[in-house]
Amino acid sequence: MTSAIGAHTRHFDLIVIGAGPAGAAAAQTAAASGLRVALVDKRQFPRAKLCGGGITGRAIGHYQRIFQGRLPDIPLVRCQEVAFFAFGEDLGLTKGVPPLYLGMRYALDAALVRQALASGAQDFTGQNGTLDPENGALDLNGTRLVAPLIIAADGVNSPTAKLLFGQAFDRDKIGFALEVEHPEPDPSAPLRIDFGAAKWGYGWRFPKAAGMTVGLGGVMSRNSDMKAALASYLDRLNLPSNLPVKGQFLPFGDFRNVPGRGRVLLAGDAAGLVDPITGEGIGHALHSGELAALAVIQALSTNQPTRALQLYCAGLRPIHKALRHARLLRNIMFRERLRPAFVRSFRSSRTLRGEYFRMMSGETEYGPLMRHMATRLPGFVLRVLREN
């Protein structure tokens, strides 16, 4: 079919914009259920994505449900030991934690896209488009894609969120992270987390199959010189300071209660779904992509596309609740007056550390973790926790 402006028009049930974990999960879920899906990304895969590549048990659980595989078919390092530091203090090595997997995002994302395409999504990667949200249309070079519903999973700088809301995120609330890739693996260096290496954030050293990813991230408004913080962190880890540094916004600590408008649903980073304490975004990206696609499937099955956003919001409630809890807990962990109590509790309580890892593995939520903290922290914190 040729439209009035000369573009070739192709009709789908769903257009997914952005083919990172959120978009690939959405495309996979919708295509596997029989919907006609266009999967669009401005980049061709494999493409680089700045990320620690830490894949928690929670994220693996989402992967297994959505993509029906045991583990993504990419080189992964499996870790069950973590060295914790907080504000420069060594909190010791925690052994036997639920497995964390570490991989490179260019490989992970390419594998997810391959799986979504194999499930029937149509490949429009490597193409940039102009969105017409009112008419459910995306104009690519000479081709107009049209669908009753659109899932935009176009990342932290989401052009779609900008189009709908004027800005992708609130700069005063968002995080920022810097990272370097060290090309040599060090088998003697365990996975390491340094709370406070950036203000209201943490530093990480993640072992990879072919090197190490080292970085730090925190609330942007509290870190006036993140580069200096990274330099001193690299120095503390005895790593060279001349590795190329890359940075990106981290959408944590803030999210849209209604992520989308009309026929457009936002998922993953575009919806602000990064955990404000762990900085983890892959798991919520996968899950929210799936939830958005399930809302689309349900709305289209009753021929009511306008209900999709409302259904999606209902599905997202548990994720939003977890992010609210994490934001509250972050206020306690990083507030200067409470810091000593937090450090003491984290160092001395195996139960607290155990709850932290059970939470990352998807076995529990922030609620039980907060209750454990509450029993160990000063009275007014208890009141804050009880009130929320």
Ligand SMILES: Cc1cc2nc3c(=O)[nH]c(=O)nc-3n(C[C@H](O)[C@H](O)[C@H](O)COP(=O)(O)OP(=O)(O)OC[C@H]3O[C@@H](n4cnc5c(N)ncnc54)[C@H](O)[C@@H]3O)c2cc1C
């Ligand atoms: C330094 C750093 C370290 C991190 N470490 C971790 C970690 O260890 N573990 C973890 O779980 N999370 C981590 N995160 C967070 C994680 O990277 C994100 O939460 C996750 O990538 C979100 O997935 P997504 O699919 O929403 O977005 P993305 O993975 O960013 O994918 C968005 C896609 O949209 C595409 N796109 C953008 N604009 C357009 C457009 N106009 N048209 C078409 N396509 C478009 C992009 O090309 C991209 O492929 C880290 C983040 C940073 C910055």
